[in-house]
Amino acid sequence: MENSKVIRHLDPRRWEGVSVLDYKEEGQHFQSITRQVLFDGETDFPCQVRYFEIDEGGHSTLERHQHVHVVMIIRGRGRVLLNDRVEEVKEFDLVTIPPQNWHQFRATEGTPLGFLCLVNVERDRPVLPGEEDLEMLRADPDIAGFIRF
Amino acid sequence: MENSKVIRHLDPRRWEGVSVLDYKEEGQHFQSITRQVLFDGETDFPCQVRYFEIDEGGHSTLERHQHVHVVMIIRGRGRVLLNDRVEEVKEFDLVTIPPQNWHQFRATEGTPLGFLCLVNVERDRPVLPGEEDLEMLRADPDIAGFIRF
Numbered sequence: 015m016e017n018s019k020v021i022r023h024l025d026p027r028r029w030e031g032v033s034v035l036d037y038k039e040e041g042q043h044f045q046s047i048t049r050q051v052l053f054d055g056e057t058d059f060p061c062q063v064r065y066f067e068i069d070e071g072g073h074s075t076l077e078r079h080q081h082v083h084v085v086m087i088i089r090g091r092g093r094v095l096l097n098d099r100v101e102e103v104k105e106f107d108l109v110t111i112p113p114q115n116w117h118q119f120r121a122t123e124g125t126p127l128g129f130l131c132l133v134n135v136e137r138d139r140p141v142l143p144g145e146e147d148l149e150m151l152r153a154d155p156d157i158a159g160f161i162r163f
Numbered sequence: 164m165e166n167s168k169v170i171r172h173l174d175p176r177r178w179e180g181v182s183v184l185d186y187k188e189e190g191q192h193f194q195s196i197t198r199q200v201l202f203d204g205e206t207d208f209p210c211q212v213r214y215f216e217i218d219e220g221g222h223s224t225l226e227r228h229q230h231v232h233v234v235m236i237i238r239g240r241g242r243v244l245l246n247d248r249v250e251e252v253k254e255f256d257l258v259t260i261p262p263q264n265w266h267q268f269r270a271t272e273g274t275p276l277g278f279l280c281l282v283n284v285e286r287d288r289p290v291l292p293g294e295e296d297l298e299m300l301r302a303d304p305d306i307a308g309f310i311r312f
Contacts, residue, residue, distance in 0.1 A: 016261035018245035023236075052235075059231035059239065059283055061210050063257070081207035086199035086201075088237070088255070094225030096167035106172030108201050108209070108212070123204050130235070132281065134208060144169075 019032045027089050027128050043163055046072025055135035062135055067128040068121040076118040081137035082088030083111040090119045100160045176238050176277050192312055195221025204284035211284055216277040217270040222311045225267040230286035232260040238277030241270045249309045
């Protein structure tokens with residue numbers, strides 16, 4: 015029988031034996047963001063638990079995809095593009111991002127933004143916005159001022 | 164297209180529009196514990212995110228089952244039976260409980276213990292220990308002193 019495991023938290027938002035990785039293995043449409051894989055999925059439970067942390071001034075990629083994100087903020091504050099609006103988020107807020115919603119996370123000035131992100135192990139690749147998508151998104155002045163691409 | 168959603172955190176570990184429920188709909192082998200369902204699973208992502216909180220002196224059910232638990236402590240401190248040992252856990256520790264591991268959570272005196280628990284939507288029912296199981300568990304004095312049943 016496989017044995018239970020405790021992965022100890024080490025302040026601030028680092029875990030014993032868990033590597034701090036690049037956000038993505040390739041690409042350039044992001045800034046000052048790291049990734050830690052806390053649970054990598056198992057046959058019986060094909061779900062990954064990742065922790066992302068964005069430093070002050072950084073941002074995740076502006077993207078969309080078919081797979082669902084379930085996100086819980088567990089450090090700091092920030093703002094997030096949720097398809098057609100920008101929302102403030104803070105520690106312990108839960109964000110669900112259904113299929114094909116454009117999204118991008120940014121850390122608020124003066125704080126990092128750290129969040130758990132749950133996904134299926136089997137998932138499609140994110141899609142970046144094309145010129146038409148950017149034009150559509152930028153039609154809203156709040157979104158135009160928020161997004162980084 | 165389904166729209167993204169933010170469920171706001173309200174101190175302490177309550178969320179806007181999320182009901183605080185009984186831990187289980189029936190049974191009696193638990194004490195001073197509540198449940199909140201933060202994400203109830205979707206076709207594309209058949210995973211539930213629940214938040215459980217154990218008040219000082221309380222405990223979850225001593226049980227085992229085939230389905231996997233992925234747990235992150237997000238409030239306070241406590242101890243947990245993990246099959247053949249008792250471990251201390253604190254905020255942001257991650258606990259994975261593979262199939263058929265006996266487990267029970269207890270809050271440390273003077274603090275609550277609150278944790279996220281991820282599970283498959285489709286899962287088997289927990290099994291309680293029989294006399295032989297209890298005898299086996301109680302063979303270890305640390306476990307004998309820890310478990311509540």
